Amino acid sequence: MTVYALLISPGTNRVYADSAVDLTRTELDIFAESVLGGRIGGSEVATIGGVRYVTFEASGLTGRDLALLSNMSSAFALFERVDHDLLRPVELHRLDRYDDDLVTIQKYAGKTNEQFTKLLLNATLLASAWAGELLERRFKVLDPLCGRGTTLNQALMYGYDAAGVDLDQKDFEAYQAFITTWLKRKRVKHRVLESGPVRRERQVVGRRLRVELAPSKEERKAGESQLLDVVNADTTRAGEFFRPATVDVVVADAPYGVQHGSRTPAKGLARDPLALLAAAAPVWAGLLRPGGALGISWNTYVARREDAAEVLAKAGLDVRDEGPWASLRHRVDQAIVRDVLVATKPA
Incomplete structure (x- = not known):
């Protein structure tokens, strides 16, 4: 099982930020159930280097799977968690066709x-x-x-x-x-x-x-x-x-x-x-x-x-x-x- 760490966008406004972590975990569950065959689980909130991440476990995610997750609403960056404090960046491939x-x-x-x-x-x-x-x-x-x-x-x-x-x-x-x-x-x-x-x-x-x-x-x-x-x-x-x-x-x-x-x-x-x-x-x-x-x-x-x-x-x-x-x-x-x-x- 690979552990991933999702960094939530810092552009989230203050009011929405209070709910963003829980909503991100729910959105992960929606992606998992609908298009990822339930291969995502164990989402948690983790502090790494003083920054909050949503972490989750996944087995055998393909390039297409990662492209789907790239479009999560609050996703700012995605990493593989190599060990407790070491993160390896995962390239995001968003659908976006225009400037944000x-x-x-x-x-x-x-x-x-x-x-x-x-x-x-x-x-x-x-x-x-x-x-x-x-x-x-x-x-x-x-x-x-x-x-x-x-x-x-x-x-x-x-x-x-x-x-x-x-x-x-x-x-x-x-x-x-x-x-x-x-x-x-x-x-x-x-x-x-x-x-x-x-x-x-x-x-x-x-x-x-x-x-x-x-x-x-x-x-x-x-x-x-x-x-x-x-x-x-x-x-x-x-x-x-x-x-x-x-x-x-x-x-x-x-x-x-x-x-x-x-x-x-x-x-x-x-x-x-x-x-x-x-x-x-x-x-x-x-x-x-x-x-x-x-x-x-x-x-x-x-x-x-x-x-x-x-x-x-x-x-x-x-x-x-x-x-x-x-x-x-x-x-x-x-x-x-x-x-x-x-x-x-x-x-």
Whole structure:
């Protein structure tokens, strides 16, 4: 058995850092169960040279296995532990196609921590029927509560197609300004396919930004372009903008409190996140391909886990309420204890 030591990213913010070690151990378990054949075990917290690491034992990890682990959300560096105090670096091969400032440069009140966003995306991808294709498949990721695009940007980093829906016009405009400026500044090969209002029967029903992009001219010519598709509209109307059964994973960080919500023509502003989930979950489930997965995080002070799980089950999804997928609960601040539910659509 080989012992590995994982160094957690020092970029983790102070609040998230308190939970990062336990979440990293849980994420290791998710990788082990879904794509590594259970060949990882015995994770512990160890202090080596005055620095905390997450250590774990593994047997016969291949280059592909290590490439998968390279994409763990908080991984900064990985080492083989040769003896008690001697570490041998293991080269990380991340999926990242763009500079990391795509996910780190935006700073604004209420932004979801980008490392947690990556964890939520990973946990959802690894629950899908295509977990084994994590390094090759160009997943289509939908964030139906996308805000200013943290999840969208992480999906783009992985080389996936990214789609988003958000009701807040200011957030939509802020993300549109950010991503178009970033693409130009970084000289990323891209083409704006659509930008402006969406009309149905002469009525404006939303606004849309569609961009085709690729890291290089060569990849673009080889047909390896990605699609970014963001809509400014109510999430309960997502089915009007995206075709049924075309999304591989749905990933959302739900509203944490009464200042957030979803506006529907019939009901006005729905301030209860559980009511929002009940209205939107059937729509999101309809967009998933069979075998796809949905991952959602939310504040447990405003909705019980059992109630949220029941909503997803009623939408026809199978909740992964066992093993490591049921162990992602953590404190964010005094008013927020965040939990994660992952569910799959029967194949």
